[in-house]
Amino acid sequence: MTRTRRHPLPRRSPGHRRTRITVTALLLLTAAACQQADPQPDDKSLTGTVYIGVKTDQPGFSQHREHNDRGFEVDLASYLGEEIGFAPKFHDVVSAEREQELVNKSLDMIIATYSITPKRDDRVDFVGPYFITKQGFLVRADYRGIRNEKDVAGKVVCTVEGSTSAIAQLPGGTTPHTESDYSTCVRKLQQKDVDAVFTDEALLYGYVEQYRNSKVPLEVVRDVSFGSINRYGIGLPEGRPENCARLREALRGYLTEEWASDVKAQLPALVAAYPGDWENRFRPDPEDVDTYSSCKP
Known part of the structure; x- marks a missing residue:
């Protein structure tokens, strides 16, 4: 590159130099403050198409067959969509990948016999439970x-x-x-x-x-069980409190309005196994939704 200026640059006054240093320092402090600020919630509104991770091979809960999705969890997703105002679009997810799908925000929610546990709740948010089972x-x-x-x-x-x-x-x-x-x-x-x-x-x-x-x-096998009592929840990416709150309120309504009829329709063998007692065994109390959901009322 040809240099056109051969004479030395004029010297700046000490006051000018101090001003420049002060401005630079302020810019650095502002940048550092921005980096340390809490991230803003990533609230994708539950409108339009909402991508939901489900199992496609679990009869009674969620199964894809003959180009249709059917099962209790499909019915639950449809109810939530009607109440809140979104169209569910289902995607297959395997158990071992559920957290990562939400952490990556590849899916908007997961409804896939996904038990609420403290370890999982450290990485994702939950709304639930909508089912209890040993x-x-x-x-x-x-x-x-x-x-x-x-x-x-x-x-x-x-x-x-x-x-x-x-x-x-x-x-x-x-x-x-x-x-x-x-x-x-x-x-x-x-x-x-x-x-x-x-x-x-x-x-x-x-x-x-x-x-x-x-x-x-x-x-x-009747009356033989190990491990924990599991509470199924709706999994969400962290940082979407508005979505969590809306789903929590809609789920409370589902447990009192549609839960029993959907279980009868989709899980008849479960109902037959515990005649007269299946609701007590498997249906959560609507108040439990406030206790176990990541977002509190």
């Missing part, structure tokens, strides 16, 4: 190898990566086998590759209904 064992209907808790020892038990069942303490000698989805576990059970499928009892009754008339019918 954990249990699914076996072939002709299998008598598990009749009580002691019988679980020494058995090969299939569950899913990223689920609460995968970290439950089972009796010593039990051989855990994990898959990415429950349909694979159920297929291995029918083929006698595993002795039982271990996960939430409510979820297992969906498979009981699906295979009721098959060559290999299934059943849930």
